[in-house]
Amino acid sequence: MAASWKRLLFHILLLLVSCRHINTKTPGPTPPPLVPISSLPTDERSVSLKGESHTENVELLNPVNLALQCTWTGNQNKLPNITGFWRKDGDEVENSRVTVQLEGDEYELKRVFSIVSEESLGSYSCVFGSEAKIEFVLAAPQIGEVRDKPIVSYVGDSVVIACKMEETKPKPGSWNWYKANGTDKEQIFVVAEPLRYEIKNEERKTKLVVHNLTEADGGLYYCGAVYAISTTMGHVELKVISFQEPLKPFIAIVIEVIVLVAAILLYEKSQSKKNYTEGNGATDQMNTMTQGENNGPEGSSSTRQRKI
Amino acid sequence: MPPAAATKRGHAPPDGGWGWAVVFGAFISIGFSYAFPKSLTIYFKEIQEYFTVSYSEIAWLSSVMLASMYAGGPVSSILVNRYGSRPVVMVGGLMVSAGMVLASFGRTIMHLYLCVGVIGGLGLALNLQPALTIIGTYFQVKRPMANGIAMAGSPVILFTLAPLNQFLFDSFGWRGSFLILGGIVLNCCVAGALMRPVNNNTRPKPKTEPPEHESESQGCLHKFIDVSLFKHRGFLIYLIGNVVMFFGFFAPVVFMAAYAKHQGIDEYSAAFLLSIFALVDMFMRPATGFIGNSKWVRPRIQYFFSFAVSFNGVCHLLCPLLPGYVGLVVYAVIFGLAFGMVCALLFEVLMDLVGAKRFSSAVGLVTIIECGPVLLGPPLSGALVDIFGEYKYMYYACGVFMLVPGIFFFIMHYFNYKKLDEEKRQNVPVDMRTCEEAVQLKMSQDSNTAHDTDG
Numbered sequence A: 001m002a003a004s005w006k007r008l009l010f011h012i013l014l015l016l017v018s019c020r021h022i023n024t025k026t027p028g029p030t031p032p033p034l035v036p037i038s039s040l041p042t043d044e045r046s047v048s049l050k051g052e053s054h055t056e057n058v059e060l061l062n063p064v065n066l067a068l069q070c071t072w073t074g075n076q077n078k079l080p081n082i083t084g085f086w087r088k089d090g091d092e093v094e095n096s097r098v099t100v101q102l103e104g105d106e107y108e109l110k111r112v113f114s115i116v117s118e119e120s121l122g123s124y125s126c127v128f129g130s131e132a133k134i135e136f137v138l139a140a141p142q143i144g145e146v147r148d149k150p151i152v153s154y155v156g157d158s159v160v161i162a163c164k165m166e167e168t169k170p171k172p173g174s175w176n177w178y179k180a181n182g183t184d185k186e187q188i189f190v191v192a193e194p195l196r197y198e199i200k201n202e203e204r205k206t207k208l209v210v211h212n213l214t215e216a217d218g219g220l221y222y223c224g225a226v227y228a229i230s231t232t233m234g235h236v237e238l239k240v241i242s243f244q245e246p247l248k249p250f251i252a253i254v255i256e257v258i259v260l261v262a263a264i265l266l267y268e269k270s271q272s273k274k275n276y277t278e279g280n281g282a283t284d285q286m287n288t289m290t291q292g293e294n295n296g297p298e299g300s301s302s303t304r305q306r307k308i
Numbered sequence B: 001m002p003p004a005a006a007t008k009r010g011h012a013p014p015d016g017g018w019g020w021a022v023v024f025g026a027f028i029s030i031g032f033s034y035a036f037p038k039s040l041t042i043y044f045k046e047i048q049e050y051f052t053v054s055y056s057e058i059a060w061l062s063s064v065m066l067a068s069m070y071a072g073g074p075v076s077s078i079l080v081n082r083y084g085s086r087p088v089v090m091v092g093g094l095m096v097s098a099g100m101v102l103a104s105f106g107r108t109i110m111h112l113y114l115c116v117g118v119i120g121g122l123g124l125a126l127n128l129q130p131a132l133t134i135i136g137t138y139f140q141v142k143r144p145m146a147n148g149i150a151m152a153g154s155p156v157i158l159f160t161l162a163p164l165n166q167f168l169f170d171s172f173g174w175r176g177s178f179l180i181l182g183g184i185v186l187n188c189c190v191a192g193a194l195m196r197p198v199n200n201n202t203r204p205k206p207k208t209e210p211p212e213h214e215s216e217s218q219g220c221l222h223k224f225i226d227v228s229l230f231k232h233r234g235f236l237i238y239l240i241g242n243v244v245m246f247f248g249f250f251a252p253v254v255f256m257a258a259y260a261k262h263q264g265i266d267e268y269s270a271a272f273l274l275s276i277f278a279l280v281d282m283f284m285r286p287a288t289g290f291i292g293n294s295k296w297v298r299p300r301i302q303y304f305f306s307f308a309v310s311f312n313g314v315c316h317l318l319c320p321l322l323p324g325y326v327g328l329v330v331y332a333v334i335f336g337l338a339f340g341m342v343c344a345l346l347f348e349v350l351m352d353l354v355g356a357k358r359f360s361s362a363v364g365l366v367t368i369i370e371c372g373p374v375l376l377g378p379p380l381s382g383a384l385v386d387i388f389g390e391y392k393y394m395y396y397a398c399g400v401f402m403l404v405p406g407i408f409f410f411i412m413h414y415f416n417y418k419k420l421d422e423e424k425r426q427n428v429p430v431d432m433r434t435c436e437e438a439v440q441l442k443m444s445q446d447s448n449t450a451h452d453t454d455g
Helices: A004-020 A244-289 B020-053 B057-073 B073-083 B085-103 B109-138 B142-152 B153-185 B189-194 B209-218 B229-232 B233-245 B251-262 B267-293 B298-321 B324-354 B356-387 B392-426 B432-453
Strands: A040-048 A052-057 A064-072 A080-090 A098-102 A107-115 A122-128 A132-138 A153-154 A159-164 A174-181 A184-187 A197-201 A207-210 A217-227 A231-241
Touching: A004 A184, A040 A052, A064 A132, A064 A231, A064 B153, A080 A153, A080 A217, A098 A132, A098 B057, A098 B251, A107 A122, A122 A159, A153 B153, A159 A217, A159 A231, A159 B020, A174 A197, A174 A207, A174 A231, A184 B233, A197 A231, A207 A217, A217 B356, A244 B073, A244 B153, B020 B057, B020 B109, B020 B142, B020 B153, B057 B109, B073 B085, B073 B109, B073 B356, B085 B109, B085 B153, B085 B189, B109 B142, B109 B189, B109 B324, B109 B356, B142 B233, B142 B267, B153 B356, B229 B356, B233 B324, B233 B356, B233 B392, B251 B267, B251 B324, B251 B356, B251 B432, B267 B298, B267 B324, B298 B324, B298 B392, B356 B432
Parallel strands: A040 A064, A052 A132, A153 A231
Antiparallel strands: A064 A107, A080 A098, A080 A122, A122 A132, A159 A207, A174 A184, A174 A217, A197 A207, A217 A231
16 A cells, blocks of 8 residues: 555656656546546556557556556657657547657656546557557457357257456456347346356356257357456357258268278179189189198198198 | 188288278278277367366276277177178278267267267277288288288378368367268278178188187187187287387377477477378388388398387487477477387287287287276376476386387397297297298298289
8 A cells, every 4th residue: 555655656756857848747538537536556557669669468457547658769860859649549649749858868758547447448559759659458358268160059959158268367257148139249147048048157267058059049159257447258159050960961971881882792792703603613723723832721731830 | 821810711812902902991990990089089178068077087088989999809809700800890880880970969978988988999999900800811922011001091091080070070069070970980881891801702611610620629719719829929929018018109199299388389380290290100101011021121020010119219218308399390200200110010010920810819819908008008107297297207208118128029039030940940840930930931032923923
């Protein structure tokens, strides 16, 4: 607690110091805050840019006052003054345009933003002149491993759709499931249809079980990981097919096997008939020729063999 | 004279002609037997979610299938001794197919264990043994070549099944895929149809004669399976060496991708290592068959096998020393060579030792005894990795488990060959052990004439 107050004091001091160089500074763009800004915890992210642009991903769980600091080493012609401003989601933030002085071979832009809800999340960029840009992407933890291919199941069967939040990411408070209805999402409530749906939640994993599938159950399902700041979504597609679908290739293969086996056996029969009728005399001859090598039970045993 | 298989023969093995069609049939049967259990692992994740079981419970499916396949060996041998290869393979194909089709309607994991694991595994056993046996009846001079080509079925079919299974899974989910796989595996029946008994064209003989002759001199059990093999010197050498070897044989394949990922390599490159390995294996098997057939190697083919086993051992001992992704690729290539060599010769040397006639019983006994190390090997290796936290001790262990049998084989076969030569020189009525040896020499002398006469 003392530490965060100290940090806040430090930020205010910095503000006052930079006030001498910067004409105006107003608090960041926020919707009418539901929570007084000063009671939110604070956090800071700073990036030092050497090239032309950089993107930094910032993962947030709870509402926070986030101070974003950009430092740029400049290009070949280091002008003493350049204009810098902030953008949110591509639109310039009101009253954020300032003149940045070259200090210690660097330019610096800093601003505090109040991130309270889903609308506050997004892309914040600090822009130096028209040359350098650092983008901060503010988001709640994203669901990494989602199946990109559809899950296939059958009419009358049940299916398990799962979503997982990686071990490296913070665990969500709870999970929600939604089914896509046109362009909307409808939340699935188990109490409404307890025979059809089951939701099994563990800390980092959630499973939606749908029983007694029908073709209408196919489509996109969304799992939402609920965090204080917002709910992140992952989606999985479900395809419901009838049992006739795999049956067709199966029957085709069985027919192919029957045809081949019949062909091979018929070919062999025709061959053996030919040989039997032709070679009946010849085979006897062949037998006497190979008598000395004969290993069959009726053959004579040579010194080289012993019958077993 | 090539000792005939339990089927009757009135002439020397054709060494060609329809034999190559039989080799193709064996290629399919052997391929499905080895590749099918491995390729099913692609469905495990979804089945695991569907039935809400743990990872080890789903891994049991593979183990049950493999155990059934190995335990079914003697059953298969007995049936082959009695009925010949063709009907057994066709029944086996029907069994696997039925197992898969029934499994596609499964409601519990137990259902899958029974249908895919037990019935499927047994069906595959009925495919493997007869396929190996029939090669011995069709080939003598070119047998190592035929064996090498037939054994290449395993990597080739695995290579085809892996992407096919992925496609089926994406299109039909696991149930539909199992149904279609039931159809695909029915092609083993086609392979069986090709396995025409070798004397069919010349002279039909009453099938009961040979067993009766044999039973008079050997007793009741020998009508079904030849247990006098346990007194056979060569068979014992083979058995002892193989039992030790199989502890370290498959684990490096199972853990290759995991080892690569442990080194920091991404998933796709790790999978690519396995593809390199499979590709090299695929070409090495017929190549080994070709080398084994050459007149320098054939008479002393046991040494070639000993070399192959030792080579595997050395390969694993050196593996942990190779750094980076390039080192792993080199290892995958060399391992592919070594693995392919051993696989191509695995059954050829058994045939060479016991002769084609007793091979069917021999391979049945060998597979059921090898069942233990094959099933225990990977989990034990996994335990080594878990205990030490790194893979190099597992590789050292596997290397030792292969090098020691390799050296054992070299030494024992040196003595065995000496004894065989002695027995031949003494010119006593020699038994089947020497028969093979004498044949090798005769065949290598007659190889020129044999080439002229074969079709």
